[in-house]
Amino acid sequence: MEIEVRRFEGSLKAWFDAVDISFGQRVVDEDLPVVEAYTELDRALAAYAGDRVVGTAGIFSFDMTIPGGRMPVAGITMVGVHPTHRRRGILTAMMRAQLDAIHERGEPLAVLWASEAAIYGRFGYGLATFKASIEIERARAGFREQHVPRGTFRLLEPDEATAACRPVYERYLPTRIGAFSRSEGWWRAEFIHDPERWRRGGGPAFFLLHETDGVGDAYARYRMHGDWDERGPKGSIDVQEAIALNPAAERELWAYLFSVDLSAKTRAFNVPVDWGMRFMLSEPRRLGMTIGDAVWLRIVDLPAALERRAYAGRDRLILEVRDGFCPWNAGQWEVEANPDGARATKTDADPDLVVEAADLGSAYLGGVSFAELGLAARIEECTPGAAARADALLRTPLAPWCPAVF
Known part of the structure:
Protein backbone atom coordinates (compact mmCIF):
# COMPACT_ATOMS: atom_id res chain seq x y z
CA MET A 1 0.00 0.00 0.00
CA PRO A 108 17.20 28.39 10.74
CA LEU A 109 17.82 25.37 13.01
CA ALA A 110 16.22 22.06 13.92
CA VAL A 111 17.33 20.24 17.08
CA LEU A 112 16.52 16.94 18.74
CA TRP A 113 17.46 14.34 21.32
CA ALA A 114 17.91 11.05 19.49
CA SER A 115 16.30 7.93 20.92
CA GLU A 116 18.68 5.99 18.68
CA ALA A 117 21.85 7.86 17.73
CA ALA A 118 22.42 6.13 14.38
CA ILE A 119 19.25 7.51 12.82
CA TYR A 120 19.70 11.21 12.15
CA GLY A 121 23.15 11.80 10.68
CA ARG A 122 21.96 10.87 7.20
CA PHE A 123 19.45 13.70 7.39
CA GLY A 124 22.14 16.28 8.16
CA TYR A 125 21.92 16.34 11.97
CA GLY A 126 25.22 16.58 13.81
CA LEU A 127 25.94 15.89 17.45
CA ALA A 128 26.24 19.38 18.92
CA THR A 129 26.02 19.05 22.73
CA PHE A 130 26.96 16.47 25.32
CA LYS A 131 25.77 15.75 28.82
CA ALA A 132 27.30 14.05 31.84
CA SER A 133 25.74 11.49 34.18
CA ILE A 134 26.92 11.10 37.76
CA GLU A 135 26.47 8.75 40.69
CA ILE A 136 28.19 9.42 43.99
CA GLU A 137 28.03 7.77 47.39
CA ARG A 138 26.79 10.05 50.11
CA ALA A 139 29.83 9.27 52.27
CA ARG A 140 32.19 10.41 49.48
CA ALA A 141 30.48 13.68 48.58
CA GLY A 142 32.72 15.91 50.66
CA PHE A 143 33.66 19.44 49.64
CA ARG A 144 37.20 20.82 49.37
CA GLU A 145 36.50 23.89 51.47
CA GLN A 146 34.28 24.79 54.38
CA HIS A 147 31.32 26.93 53.49
CA VAL A 148 28.93 28.94 55.63
CA PRO A 149 25.51 28.70 53.95
CA ARG A 150 23.91 31.98 53.03
CA GLY A 151 20.69 30.69 51.60
CA THR A 152 17.62 28.81 52.77
CA PHE A 153 15.54 26.02 51.27
CA ARG A 154 11.84 25.46 50.70
CA LEU A 155 10.11 22.33 49.53
CA LEU A 156 7.34 23.42 47.18
CA GLU A 157 3.95 21.96 46.49
CA PRO A 158 3.44 21.03 42.82
CA ASP A 159 0.92 23.82 42.33
CA GLU A 160 3.46 26.45 43.39
CA ALA A 161 6.62 24.98 41.82
CA THR A 162 6.32 26.56 38.38
CA ALA A 163 5.77 30.06 39.74
CA ALA A 164 8.84 29.70 41.99
CA CYS A 165 11.22 27.84 39.65
CA ARG A 166 10.42 29.39 36.30
CA PRO A 167 11.92 32.83 37.13
CA VAL A 168 15.17 31.12 38.09
CA TYR A 169 15.24 29.24 34.80
CA GLU A 170 14.44 32.40 32.81
CA ARG A 171 17.44 34.10 34.38
CA TYR A 172 19.60 31.07 33.67
CA LEU A 173 18.47 30.71 30.04
CA PRO A 174 20.67 33.43 28.47
CA THR A 175 23.77 32.23 30.34
CA ARG A 176 24.01 28.73 28.83
CA ILE A 177 24.18 28.06 25.11
CA GLY A 178 21.92 25.12 24.25
CA ALA A 179 19.19 25.88 26.80
CA PHE A 180 15.70 26.42 25.39
CA SER A 181 12.69 28.53 26.30
CA ARG A 182 9.75 26.78 27.94
CA SER A 183 6.07 27.52 27.62
CA GLU A 184 3.62 27.36 30.51
CA GLY A 185 2.34 24.13 29.02
CA TRP A 186 5.83 22.64 28.96
CA TRP A 187 6.34 23.41 32.64
CA ARG A 188 3.05 21.79 33.50
CA ALA A 189 3.52 18.66 31.38
CA GLU A 190 7.25 18.00 31.72
CA PHE A 191 8.20 19.51 35.08
CA ILE A 192 5.13 19.25 37.30
CA HIS A 193 3.16 16.29 35.94
CA ASP A 194 4.33 13.19 37.79
CA PRO A 195 2.15 10.11 37.32
CA GLU A 196 3.28 7.04 39.21
CA ARG A 197 3.87 5.01 36.04
CA TRP A 198 6.66 7.45 35.06
CA ARG A 199 8.54 7.11 38.35
CA ARG A 200 10.41 3.87 37.58
CA GLY A 201 9.87 2.56 41.06
CA GLY A 202 10.71 5.80 42.82
CA GLY A 203 8.65 8.06 45.01
CA PRO A 204 6.88 11.28 44.04
CA ALA A 205 8.79 14.24 42.70
CA PHE A 206 10.07 16.82 45.19
CA PHE A 207 10.49 20.44 44.14
CA LEU A 208 13.25 22.24 46.01
CA LEU A 209 13.86 25.99 45.92
CA HIS A 210 17.00 27.71 47.22
CA GLU A 211 16.69 31.38 48.15
CA THR A 212 19.28 33.96 49.09
CA ASP A 213 18.00 37.09 50.81
CA GLY A 214 14.49 35.95 49.94
CA VAL A 215 15.13 35.62 46.19
CA GLY A 216 15.17 32.27 44.39
CA ASP A 217 18.54 31.50 42.83
CA ALA A 218 18.52 27.70 42.45
CA TYR A 219 16.06 24.85 42.27
CA ALA A 220 15.94 21.10 41.83
CA ARG A 221 13.42 18.43 40.94
CA TYR A 222 14.30 15.07 42.47
CA ARG A 223 12.79 11.85 43.72
CA MET A 224 13.82 9.20 46.24
CA HIS A 225 14.19 5.50 45.52
CA GLY A 226 13.85 3.85 48.91
CA ASP A 227 15.76 0.67 49.72
CA TRP A 228 16.71 -1.06 52.94
CA ASP A 229 18.58 -4.10 54.16
CA GLU A 230 19.50 -5.40 57.60
CA ARG A 231 22.20 -2.73 57.92
CA GLY A 232 19.84 0.16 57.31
CA PRO A 233 18.79 2.50 54.48
CA LYS A 234 20.58 2.26 51.14
CA GLY A 235 18.25 4.20 48.86
CA SER A 236 19.16 6.78 46.25
CA ILE A 237 18.27 10.28 45.18
CA ASP A 238 17.56 10.76 41.46
CA VAL A 239 17.97 14.37 40.35
CA GLN A 240 15.92 15.12 37.24
CA GLU A 241 16.86 18.78 36.99
CA ALA A 242 19.04 21.17 38.97
CA ILE A 243 19.61 24.80 37.95
CA ALA A 244 21.64 27.40 39.85
CA LEU A 245 22.46 30.99 39.03
CA ASN A 246 25.81 31.26 40.79
CA PRO A 247 28.50 29.03 42.33
CA ALA A 248 27.43 29.63 45.94
CA ALA A 249 23.83 28.64 45.23
CA GLU A 250 24.97 25.62 43.25
CA ARG A 251 27.21 24.44 46.05
CA GLU A 252 24.42 24.71 48.61
CA LEU A 253 21.91 23.07 46.28
CA TRP A 254 24.10 20.03 45.67
CA ALA A 255 25.22 19.81 49.29
CA TYR A 256 21.53 19.26 50.04
CA LEU A 257 21.09 16.74 47.21
CA PHE A 258 24.18 14.79 48.25
CA SER A 259 23.03 14.41 51.85
CA VAL A 260 19.30 13.67 51.96
CA ASP A 261 18.49 11.41 54.90
CA LEU A 262 17.82 7.71 54.20
CA SER A 263 19.83 7.83 50.98
CA ALA A 264 23.18 6.19 50.28
CA LYS A 265 23.92 7.81 46.93
CA THR A 266 22.83 10.54 44.53
CA ARG A 267 22.40 10.13 40.78
CA ALA A 268 21.82 12.60 37.98
CA PHE A 269 21.26 11.78 34.34
CA ASN A 270 22.04 15.20 32.90
CA VAL A 271 24.58 17.73 34.18
CA PRO A 272 26.97 19.88 32.09
CA VAL A 273 30.22 18.28 30.96
CA ASP A 274 32.04 21.35 32.33
CA TRP A 275 30.16 21.17 35.63
CA GLY A 276 31.75 23.32 38.34
CA MET A 277 31.10 20.63 40.96
CA ARG A 278 34.16 18.77 39.64
CA PHE A 279 36.32 21.42 41.29
CA MET A 280 34.25 21.86 44.44
CA LEU A 281 34.43 18.28 45.71
CA SER A 282 37.47 16.87 47.46
CA GLU A 283 37.20 13.62 45.47
CA PRO A 284 35.73 14.51 42.06
CA ARG A 285 36.48 11.05 40.66
CA ARG A 286 33.82 9.73 43.05
CA LEU A 287 31.21 11.39 40.84
CA GLY A 288 31.83 8.61 38.33
CA MET A 289 31.10 11.01 35.49
CA THR A 290 30.23 9.46 32.15
CA ILE A 291 29.73 11.48 28.97
CA GLY A 292 26.85 10.88 26.58
CA ASP A 293 25.39 12.47 23.48
CA ALA A 294 22.65 15.03 23.93
CA VAL A 295 21.34 17.48 21.33
CA TRP A 296 21.71 16.88 17.60
CA LEU A 297 21.51 20.03 15.46
CA ARG A 298 20.54 20.49 11.82
CA ILE A 299 21.28 23.74 10.00
CA VAL A 300 18.16 24.33 7.91
CA ASP A 301 18.90 27.83 6.60
CA LEU A 302 22.67 28.18 6.44
CA PRO A 303 23.07 31.92 5.80
CA ALA A 304 20.46 32.82 8.44
CA ALA A 305 22.06 30.50 11.00
CA LEU A 306 25.57 31.84 10.41
CA GLU A 307 24.53 35.48 10.26
CA ARG A 308 22.54 35.46 13.51
CA ARG A 309 25.32 33.87 15.57
CA ALA A 310 27.99 35.94 17.36
CA TYR A 311 31.68 35.12 16.98
CA ALA A 312 34.75 35.33 19.17
CA GLY A 313 36.76 37.40 16.68
CA ARG A 314 36.97 38.71 13.15
CA ASP A 315 37.91 36.68 10.10
CA ARG A 316 36.87 35.74 6.59
CA LEU A 317 36.61 32.11 5.52
CA ILE A 318 35.31 30.28 2.49
CA LEU A 319 33.35 27.18 3.45
CA GLU A 320 32.30 24.51 0.99
CA VAL A 321 29.25 22.87 2.50
CA ARG A 322 28.03 19.52 1.25
CA ASP A 323 24.35 18.99 1.89
CA GLY A 324 22.52 16.39 -0.13
CA PHE A 325 19.32 16.46 1.94
CA CYS A 326 18.85 20.26 2.01
CA PRO A 327 20.51 21.25 -1.28
CA TRP A 328 19.76 24.94 -0.84
CA ASN A 329 22.60 24.96 1.73
CA ALA A 330 25.15 23.32 -0.56
CA GLY A 331 28.02 25.16 -2.23
CA GLN A 332 30.77 27.62 -1.38
CA TRP A 333 29.95 30.28 1.16
CA GLU A 334 32.00 33.35 1.97
CA VAL A 335 31.62 34.00 5.69
CA GLU A 336 32.77 37.35 7.05
CA ALA A 337 32.44 37.05 10.81
CA ASN A 338 32.73 39.52 13.66
CA PRO A 339 31.63 39.65 17.33
CA ASP A 340 28.18 40.97 16.33
CA GLY A 341 27.36 38.44 13.62
CA ALA A 342 28.38 37.55 10.10
CA ARG A 343 27.60 37.98 6.44
CA ALA A 344 27.30 34.72 4.51
CA THR A 345 27.08 34.88 0.72
CA LYS A 346 27.46 32.39 -2.11
CA THR A 347 30.79 32.54 -3.96
CA ASP A 348 32.79 30.76 -6.63
CA ALA A 349 36.05 31.20 -4.70
CA ASP A 350 38.13 28.19 -3.70
CA PRO A 351 37.25 26.93 -0.22
CA ASP A 352 39.37 27.12 2.91
CA LEU A 353 37.40 24.26 4.51
CA VAL A 354 35.17 21.54 3.10
CA VAL A 355 32.58 20.26 5.55
CA GLU A 356 29.41 18.16 5.56
CA ALA A 357 26.25 19.87 6.78
CA ALA A 358 26.00 17.50 9.75
CA ASP A 359 29.51 18.36 10.91
CA LEU A 360 28.90 22.07 10.57
CA GLY A 361 25.85 21.46 12.75
CA SER A 362 28.08 19.80 15.33
CA ALA A 363 30.38 22.83 15.42
CA TYR A 364 27.69 25.50 15.32
CA LEU A 365 27.11 25.97 19.08
CA GLY A 366 30.81 25.78 19.94
CA GLY A 367 30.70 22.37 21.63
CA VAL A 368 32.64 20.51 18.93
CA SER A 369 35.77 21.93 17.31
CA PHE A 370 36.94 21.54 13.75
CA ALA A 371 40.17 20.23 15.24
CA GLU A 372 38.17 17.35 16.76
CA LEU A 373 36.35 16.77 13.49
CA GLY A 374 39.72 16.68 11.76
CA LEU A 375 40.84 13.86 14.05
CA ALA A 376 37.87 11.90 12.73
CA ALA A 377 38.68 12.82 9.09
CA ARG A 378 35.35 14.66 8.92
CA ILE A 379 36.69 17.87 7.30
CA GLU A 380 39.02 18.76 4.45
CA GLU A 381 41.35 21.65 5.21
CA CYS A 382 42.23 23.27 1.89
CA THR A 383 44.03 26.28 3.38
CA PRO A 384 46.58 25.44 6.10
CA GLY A 385 45.39 26.75 9.46
CA ALA A 386 41.77 27.23 8.32
CA ALA A 387 40.39 24.81 10.92
CA ALA A 388 42.15 26.65 13.74
CA ARG A 389 40.84 29.97 12.42
CA ALA A 390 37.31 28.61 12.30
CA ASP A 391 37.65 27.27 15.83
CA ALA A 392 38.86 30.68 17.02
CA LEU A 393 35.67 32.21 15.65
CA LEU A 394 33.27 29.62 17.02
CA ARG A 395 34.70 29.05 20.50
CA THR A 396 32.53 29.75 23.54
CA PRO A 397 33.49 30.17 27.22
CA LEU A 398 31.31 27.26 28.39
CA ALA A 399 30.25 24.05 26.72
CA PRO A 400 26.72 24.17 25.30
CA TRP A 401 24.27 22.22 27.43
CA CYS A 402 20.58 21.44 27.20
CA PRO A 403 19.08 21.00 30.70
CA ALA A 404 16.14 18.80 29.65
CA VAL A 405 15.09 16.25 27.08
CA PHE A 406 12.28 17.39 24.80
Missing part, protein backbone atom coordinates in the same frame (compact mmCIF):
# COMPACT_ATOMS: atom_id res chain seq x y z
CA GLU A 2 1.27 3.47 -0.87
CA ILE A 3 2.35 5.65 2.06
CA GLU A 4 1.40 9.33 2.13
CA VAL A 5 3.06 11.83 4.49
CA ARG A 6 0.90 14.81 5.31
CA ARG A 7 -0.28 16.98 8.17
CA PHE A 8 -1.88 14.93 10.92
CA GLU A 9 -5.67 15.04 11.01
CA GLY A 10 -7.38 13.80 14.13
CA SER A 11 -7.76 14.21 17.86
CA LEU A 12 -5.09 14.65 20.50
CA LYS A 13 -5.74 11.12 21.76
CA ALA A 14 -5.44 9.69 18.26
CA TRP A 15 -2.09 11.47 17.88
CA PHE A 16 -0.68 10.05 21.10
CA ASP A 17 -2.11 6.62 20.36
CA ALA A 18 -0.10 6.69 17.13
CA VAL A 19 3.04 8.15 18.73
CA ASP A 20 3.11 5.70 21.62
CA ILE A 21 3.02 2.58 19.43
CA SER A 22 6.53 3.43 18.21
CA PHE A 23 7.75 3.79 21.80
CA GLY A 24 5.99 0.74 23.22
CA GLN A 25 3.62 2.73 25.41
CA ARG A 26 -0.05 3.57 25.70
CA VAL A 27 -1.47 7.02 26.32
CA VAL A 28 -3.60 7.39 29.45
CA ASP A 29 -6.68 9.61 29.35
CA GLU A 30 -5.67 11.52 32.47
CA ASP A 31 -2.51 12.74 30.67
CA LEU A 32 -4.39 14.35 27.78
CA PRO A 33 -5.44 17.63 29.46
CA VAL A 34 -1.85 18.10 30.57
CA VAL A 35 -0.08 17.40 27.27
CA GLU A 36 -2.69 19.30 25.26
CA ALA A 37 -1.23 22.59 26.48
CA TYR A 38 2.10 22.07 24.74
CA THR A 39 1.33 19.68 21.86
CA GLU A 40 1.39 21.50 18.51
CA LEU A 41 -0.94 19.45 16.35
CA ASP A 42 -0.77 22.14 13.66
CA ARG A 43 2.89 21.14 13.14
CA ALA A 44 2.39 17.39 13.47
CA LEU A 45 3.10 15.17 10.48
CA ALA A 46 1.86 11.64 10.00
CA ALA A 47 2.53 8.86 7.55
CA TYR A 48 -0.72 7.31 6.37
CA ALA A 49 -1.28 3.85 4.96
CA GLY A 50 -4.79 4.41 3.71
CA ASP A 51 -6.58 5.98 6.68
CA ARG A 52 -4.25 4.44 9.27
CA VAL A 53 -1.36 6.37 10.84
CA VAL A 54 1.87 4.33 10.73
CA GLY A 55 4.43 7.05 11.48
CA THR A 56 4.63 10.36 13.32
CA ALA A 57 6.90 13.41 13.49
CA GLY A 58 6.19 16.31 15.81
CA ILE A 59 7.71 19.67 16.68
CA PHE A 60 7.99 21.90 19.72
CA SER A 61 8.46 25.57 18.74
CA PHE A 62 10.86 27.36 21.06
CA ASP A 63 13.89 29.66 21.21
CA MET A 64 17.33 28.26 21.94
CA THR A 65 20.24 30.20 23.36
CA ILE A 66 23.03 30.46 20.80
CA PRO A 67 26.27 32.44 20.95
CA GLY A 68 25.21 36.06 21.10
CA GLY A 69 21.51 35.64 21.77
CA ARG A 70 18.49 33.44 21.09
CA MET A 71 17.13 31.91 17.92
CA PRO A 72 13.78 30.33 17.04
CA VAL A 73 14.30 26.65 16.40
CA ALA A 74 12.22 23.58 15.64
CA GLY A 75 12.48 21.07 18.48
CA ILE A 76 11.94 17.72 16.78
CA THR A 77 10.06 15.22 18.92
CA MET A 78 7.70 12.23 18.86
CA VAL A 79 9.33 10.76 15.73
CA GLY A 80 8.66 7.11 15.09
CA VAL A 81 7.57 4.49 12.58
CA HIS A 82 5.33 1.63 13.65
CA PRO A 83 7.08 -1.73 13.80
CA THR A 84 4.67 -3.08 11.18
CA HIS A 85 5.97 -0.61 8.57
CA ARG A 86 9.74 -0.39 9.09
CA ARG A 87 12.26 -0.32 6.24
CA ARG A 88 9.88 1.26 3.75
CA GLY A 89 11.38 4.76 3.54
CA ILE A 90 8.74 6.27 5.80
CA LEU A 91 11.17 8.03 8.14
CA THR A 92 13.04 9.55 5.19
CA ALA A 93 9.77 10.79 3.73
CA MET A 94 8.74 12.36 7.06
CA MET A 95 12.15 14.01 7.50
CA ARG A 96 11.91 15.37 3.95
CA ALA A 97 8.47 16.87 4.56
CA GLN A 98 9.41 18.17 8.00
CA LEU A 99 12.63 19.93 6.98
CA ASP A 100 10.91 21.47 3.96
CA ALA A 101 8.20 22.85 6.25
CA ILE A 102 10.75 24.17 8.76
CA HIS A 103 12.66 25.89 5.95
CA GLU A 104 9.47 27.45 4.60
CA ARG A 105 8.55 28.66 8.09
CA GLY A 106 11.92 30.43 8.41
CA GLU A 107 13.44 28.57 11.37
